[in-house]
Ligand SMILES: Nc1ncnc2c1ncn2[C@@H]1O[C@H](COP(=O)(O)OP(=O)(O)OP(=O)(O)O)[C@@H](O)[C@H]1O
């Protein structure tokens with residue numbers, strides 16, 4: 001479910017008239033996504049995505065998010081550009097909420113990525129990192145390792161144990177990871193949430209990277225670690241898929257080779273990435289009633305991934321000949 005606000009045909013036609021995109025033919029609410037309301041808009045000139053920013057997004061960050069899409073798409077990254085209104089603005093206010101019209105990109109999100117698809121995603125991520133280095137805006141990562149540790153602490157051992165008896169142990173792990181976080185790795189703007197559902201693919205080609213609403217300034221290797229954790233396992237995090245994981249790194253390095261410091265840090269970065277999603281999922285789980293329309297994501301899917309990385313050490317990130 002991801003249409004939180006009702007917009008009638010007249011509201012939509014009035015809104016679309018502010019853009020030079022033709023006249024409205026149809027508008028359908030999009031079920032996927034949780035944070036914002038999204039519609040697939042069709043005009044007599046093409047298809048677009050309309051997003052209404054509902055929650056979790058600080059409107060002061062919108063120029064960063066929308067400017068980043070334009071910057072990356074101008075650099076030929078597979079990222080949707082924003083459609084500016086007739087006054088040149090990338091966002092408008094409708095009923096007190098910000099909305100943006102975004103280019104529609106074709107493709108589907110894969111559920112069981114192949115090594116070839118993972119290679120393409122790795123390469124596209126590296127392309128985004130390189131292209132973002134001259135993006136003029138910055139955004140601090142609100143979900144850094146110490147925030148994740150404090151989130152788990154705030155949830156509390158008892159509440160975490162009510163989700164799974166293993167979860168309280170992640171508080172101490174998150175503290176240790178935050179205390180040992182590698183400093184001074186090369187930085188750029190990172191996506192920070194490049195899960196398979198945020199990538200559109202046509203066969204083995206990446207046709208769209210979407211949902212940049214966690215993007216921030218950060219270590220590029222951490223972004224690769226997030227993507228590795230998101231792509232290289234079955235959804236429960238019980239089985240590591242080594243060929244997919246290796247292909248993702250290979251694809252990344254075909255565009256931007258890792259430095260030796262980055263490679264040495266990858267295991268810890270991946271463990272930190274797992275605890276980032278363990279923490280946010282645990283917090284959401286406790287904040288969301290079990291009968292809510294939104295499906296709760298299981299924090300244990302990422303606690304299991306953490307276990308894999310902790311046991312595997314550097315092996316998943318070793319340099320290939
Ligand atoms: N530019 C685009 N081109 C084509 N489809 C898109 C585009 N942007 C979004 N979509 C579609 O809309 C869906 C929801 O988009 P998105 O994931 O950005 O929503 P969200 O509510 O911000 O997400 P989340 O809750 O996962 O953070 C996507 O799964 C995809 O199907």
Ligand SMILES: N[C@@H](CCO)C(=O)O
Pocket residue numbers: 193195277280281297
């Ligand atoms: N991609 C995240 C949600 C956004 O933080 C998850 O699956 O937990």
